[in-house]
Every structure is written in structure tokens, then in C-alpha cells.
Amino acid sequence: MQFGWRTTRAYVRDNLKWLLLHPILGRVTAYAAPSLVPVFHSAYSLLMLASVTTWEVAVLFACEHALFYVLTALRSPALSYFFTLVMLAQNNIMRRDNLYYFFQHYGRTCYMVTFLAYYWNILRCLSFSVDYIKAERLKPEQSRRRWPPYWKTLAYVIYAPTVYLGPLQNYDDYVGQVDKQRAACTLRGIASSIARLLRCGVHFVLLETMTHYIYSAAMAHWPWMIEKLDPACISGFVLAFHFFFYVRYLFTYGLADALASAEGIDIPPPPKCVARMNKCSQFWRY
Numbered sequence: 001m002q003f004g005w006r007t008t009r010a011y012v013r014d015n016l017k018w019l020l021l022h023p024i025l026g027r028v029t030a031y032a033a034p035s036l037v038p039v040f041h042s043a044y045s046l047l048m049l050a051s052v053t054t055w056e057v058a059v060l061f062a063c064e065h066a067l068f069y070v071l072t073a074l075r076s077p078a079l080s081y082f083f084t085l086v087m088l089a090q091n092n093i094m095r096r097d098n099l100y101y102f103f104q105h106y107g108r109t110c111y112m113v114t115f116l117a118y119y120w121n122i123l124r125c126l127s128f129s130v131d132y133i134k135a136e137r138l139k140p141e142q143s144r145r146r147w148p149p150y151w152k153t154l155a156y157v158i159y160a161p162t163v164y165l166g167p168l169q170n171y172d173d174y175v176g177q178v179d180k181q182r183a184a185c186t187l188r189g190i191a192s193s194i195a196r197l198l199r200c201g202v203h204f205v206l207l208e209t210m211t212h213y214i215y216s217a218a219m220a221h222w223p224w225m226i227e228k229l230d231p232a233c234i235s236g237f238v239l240a241f242h243f244f245f246y247v248r249y250l251f252t253y254g255l256a257d258a259l260a261s262a263e264g265i266d267i268p269p270p271p272k273c274v275a276r277m278n279k280c281s282q283f284w285r286y
Helices: 003-032 034-052 055-073 077-088 090-094 100-106 108-137 150-157 171-179 187-213 231-263
Strands: none
Touching (some): 003 187, 034 171
16 A cells, blocks of 8 residues: 555544544634634644644644744744754754654654654744744834734644645635634535535545555556556556545545635645646645
8 A cells, every 4th residue: 555645544544533523613613702713723733633643743843833933033034944944954964863753652653644744834834934024024113023923823833634634825824714704604514514525535435446456556666567567557557656646635635625614714725637747746836
């Protein structure tokens, strides 16, 4: 089975009740106390991470956010970019994987989830740091704030539907969604949310079927077998491999989108077509 899909499947399986409960409680919070939505997002996401992985992962992500929170107060985008580059290149600089601790103590799934979310969070932290500094510079001097909103920036970094599943979104986009007036919850809206979740279930079944009957992921590790294939078979192998990759992200991004939409928050939609997936360059446009 393809390694990335194995990790995603385990994450969704172990996390499903947390993910499904999140939009329900998010709707209730937005109705009862809209100003507390970022606090709810932060607290719920930290509890989810601590429950499904380990409390150390929750602390790691909170510290990751705290570093950029302080850097933002210094009002220097150059510092934020510098620390981003250092954190992204730390494995090459120190010649060791500092996150390997999670593999040794908690297993492969915890390690992979932590690894991916950690590096995505670096980019999210950079986004809120740069976006906030830029927005404050456009304000009159007397109305500027030194410190960014703590709960809103933390909620953006570890927002439950997207912290692992993705996709990435800019801080300003998240703030716009959190601060907007939510549409009333109607039976039609509930039915639409259920339909989108069921569509994700269909994609999940399709992926499971592909892993059982199409061995493109396994064949990628057998170059000696690829060398024996004729051109038509090689074309089929490449198509199957890319199509599996496409459907996998259609599921992961689609599930995150369905969960966020059920709460009344719009995130970047999944890729539109496998034909626009050339070298993955089209994946990050939407």
C-alpha cells in the first residue's frame, strides 16, 4: 500500500469522531458567542492532537506558534523569513531529524502526522506573521497594535480540519472566514454537508479499491519490473500512479473542505482535474 495513503487512512480512522464533532460544536459556538470561535478552534485542536497523537505534539505546535508570535511583535518580516528558512533547513544543517523522537516513542503514524503538520505550520506561521505586519503598517501610527491576536493566530495555525489534511491557506483568508456573518443553519445546508461527506466516503472506497487491485505504488519500488514493461504498460503504470495520487488528495482536501464548510468556513477547494496535475504545479492554485 502507498505509504502516504496508509498514514492518511490511519489519521482519519483514529480522528474521525473528533473531525465530525468539530463543525457541530463550531456552529454552536458561532451562534452562542461568535467572539469565542478562535478560542474554541485553538482549544479543540490542541485537545484533538493530544488525544490522537500525544500531548507533546500539541505542545510542539503551540511552541512553534509562540516563536512566530514573538517574532511578529518585533515587526520585522526579514526575521520571520530568516527563522522560516532555518526551521525548514534544520535537518540539513544539523544532519539529524529532530522529529524522529516521535517515531521512536509513538510509531510511524504519529511521526508522519507530526512531520507533515510541523512543516506546514511553519508556512502558516510565516503567513500570519507577514500578513499581520503588512496590515499594521497600512494603519495610522496611533492605531497600530504591537501584538497580533493570540487566539486567532493560534487557531489559524492548528485549525482542526486542515492542520494535517490541508490545504494551506493564507492567514487573511482564514480571518475573513472567521469574522464573517455565518449563514443560518438550514435543512438544505445540513443535507449538503452530509452529501459532501458521503462523496468523500466514495473517494475513500475508491482509494481502498485501487490499493487492493492496482499495484502502482508497489511497482514504483521495483525498477527491475518497470524495465521489463512495454511502452503501453509503462504508460498505464504512470497514469495509474498519478491518478491514485490525484484521488488521494481529492479525498484529503475534499474531507477538510466538507468539514470546514459544514461549520460555515470556506477553504481553498481541491484540484479540479487530474489533467491539471502536471508535476503537481497545479495543486496549490485553488
